[in-house]
Amino acid sequence: MYNYRLKIEYSGKNYSGWQIQPNVNTVQGEILKAVDIITGVQINLIGSGRTDSGVHALGQVANFQLHKQLDLYKFKHSLNSLLAEDISISDVTEVPLEFHSRFDAKKRSYLYLFTKDKSPFYNNFSSHYPPIFDLEISQLNEISKLLLGEHDFTSFSKKKTDTENMVCNISLAHWRRVKNKIIFRIDGNRFLHGMVRTIVGTVLEIAERKKSADEIIKILNQKSRESAGKSVEAKGLFLLNVKY
Numbered sequence: 001m002y003n004y005r006l007k008i009e010y011s012g013k014n015y016s017g018w019q020i021q022p023n024v025n026t027v028q029g030e031i032l033k034a035v036d037i038i039t040g041v042q043i044n045l046i047g048s049g050r051t052d053s054g055v056h057a058l059g060q061v062a063n064f065q066l067h068k069q070l071d072l073y074k075f076k077h078s079l080n081s082l083l084a085e086d087i088s089i090s091d092v093t094e095v096p097l098e099f100h101s102r103f104d105a106k107k108r109s110y111l112y113l114f115t116k117d118k119s120p121f122y123n124n125f126s127s128h129y130p131p132i133f134d135l136e137i138s139q140l141n142e143i144s145k146l147l148l149g150e151h152d153f154t155s156f157s158k159k160k161t162d163t164e165n166m167v168c169n170i171s172l173a174h175w176r177r178v179k180n181k182i183i184f185r186i187d188g189n190r191f192l193h194g195m196v197r198t199i200v201g202t203v204l205e206i207a208e209r210k211k212s213a214d215e216i217i218k219i220l221n222q223k224s225r226e227s228a229g230k231s232v233e234a235k236g237l238f239l240l241n242v243k244y
Contacts (some may be wrong), residue, residue, distance in 0.1 A: 002069050003099055006031070007091035008060040009134060012234065014086055018051045018060065023101035027051075027087060031062070038075065041216075048101045048242040049108060052194065054127065054195040054234030058111075058243035070094075077183050101242075107171065109187045109240040110196045113234065129235035131181055135207050137175050139167040143203050144184075145215040150198050154223040159191035166192060166223075173199075185240070197231040205229035223242040 020032065020231055021197040035043050041200070043064040052058055076092045082087070106119035113126040116133050150169045157166060184200055206215045206229070219227045 003065050003095050003097045004094050005063045005095045009088045010057050011086040012055045016053045038078050046101050048105050055237045057239040061101045061242045104244050105242050107243040111238045111240050112184040113236045114182040137177050137214050139207050140175040143206050147173050155228045156195045157209050158194040159225050161193050162237050201232045202229035208227050
């Protein structure tokens with residue numbers, strides 16, 4: 001038995017998220033179909049985590065096991081030839097049998113991108129939201145740094161979830177401005193369903209309403225989705241990378 005790890009990039013625009021679902025296009029589903037054509041085997045493709053409908057990835061990781069050894073260069077080329085242009089396999093490696101892309105992940109990093117000006121090149125990959133550029137980056141960072149450490153993030157998760165453990169450990173939550181763009185990066189050991197987009201929307205809401213940074217601690221402590229702000233749109237969010 002052999003275990004193979006894929007590093008995957010994709011635009012989420014045309015997909016209902018990563019995880020395979022009936023009657024809709026998903027990234028996992030497209031890769032499964034392509035591997036089946038190449039190998040003649042229906043594999044179990046394990047992703048490092050789910051991304052929601054419309055969310056992109058620069059460094060999604062997945063693994064699968066197969067009874068036969070693959071020519072990695074040929075397999076990568078064949079897989080990319082079968083996949084649509086909005087999904088790319090950037091790397092294929094053989095890994096130990098015990099490797100599990102989800103359970104072995106130590107840190108996941110996400111980026112959220114805001115643009116000030118309308119642009120046909122960024123329209124599908126950022127949130128065009130000029131009001132954010134009137135805010136102080138230092139203020140956004142002051143609010144966000146209070147999320148660092150281990151907390152129960154129930155308030156920032158979608159209400160309908162089968163996840164029982166709502167505790168996540170956030171190691172980085174930082175905003176920066178690069179000319180006419182603002183980028184938010186957040187790193188953590190794990191993330192709940194809808195968590196990153198709700199964090200971004202809540203931080204913006206606190207800053208725009210000129211509330212104290214401590215407001216985000218109150219929201220955490222309430223453990224209620226209704227206490228947090230609105231989620232920002234999916235198209236500005238990227239799964240940057242997964243560390244093992």
